[in-house]
Amino acid sequence: MPVNEEEKRRIIDLHFDQGKTIREVSKIMGKSSHDITPVTKEHRIQLAQNYVTDNREQNDDAHSMYDRVIPNVKAYKLFDEGKNPLEVAAELNLPGPQVQQFYVEYLDLRKMHKVVTIYQENKGSLEYFLKLFRLGKQEGLTPEQIINLTKMADNIHRLNAAIS
Numbered sequence: 001m002p003v004n005e006e007e008k009r010r011i012i013d014l015h016f017d018q019g020k021t022i023r024e025v026s027k028i029m030g031k032s033s034h035d036i037t038p039v040t041k042e043h044r045i046q047l048a049q050n051y052v053t054d055n056r057e058q059n060d061d062a063h064s065m066y067d068r069v070i071p072n073v074k075a076y077k078l079f080d081e082g083k084n085p086l087e088v089a090a091e092l093n094l095p096g097p098q099v100q101q102f103y104v105e106y107l108d109l110r111k112m113h114k115v116v117t118i119y120q121e122n123k124g125s126l127e128y129f130l131k132l133f134r135l136g137k138q139e140g141l142t143p144e145q146i147i148n149l150t151k152m153a154d155n156i157h158r159l160n161a162a163i164s
Contacts (some may be wrong), residue, residue: 002035003031003035003036003039007029007031007039008039010029011025011029011036011040012039012040012043014028014029015036015040015043016040016043019094019095019098021097021098021101022036022037022040022101023097025040044070044072044073047070071092071094071098071102072102074092075092075094075099075102075103076102076106076109078091078092079102079103079106080106085099085103088103104116104119104120107119132146
């Protein structure tokens with residue numbers, strides 16, 4: 001369903017000025033996140049372009065607008081520096097769900113689509129996969145060797161179940 005100009009202004013107000021998540025804005029507006037997200041992305045691009053233009057003039061008002069309206073850019077920079085979502089939330093004084101959203105966007109921007117998909121499937125927890133990855137790396141195993149070991153363990157488990 002197309003979004004008219006008045007709805008766009010309302011979406012921008014809810015998301016950027018009031019700090020609502022995409023999910024919250026979708027619920028309030030009665031629209032799909034597929035309708036809301038393009039509006040927020042377009043507005044972020046416009047804000048970033050305005051910031052670049054204003055920044056060339058070293059305008060203090062542009063800095064305060066940037067600080068207030070584009071926290072995702074700061075979050076992306078902090079993630080890129082290796083900070084985790086908790087550290088970013090604390091440093092930028094942002095709510096956890098908003099930082100989680102920025103983290104997923106950051107991973108997506110870094111072309112880590114598979115990681116984003118796994119992250120979302122596991123409701124934000126990659127701990128199991130990270131443990132497996134670290135163990136495999138520590139032992140010098142390739143992904144194929146880990147898959148083969150997993151299959152062997154499953155076969156042993158089935159044999160034990162059949163014997164019992």
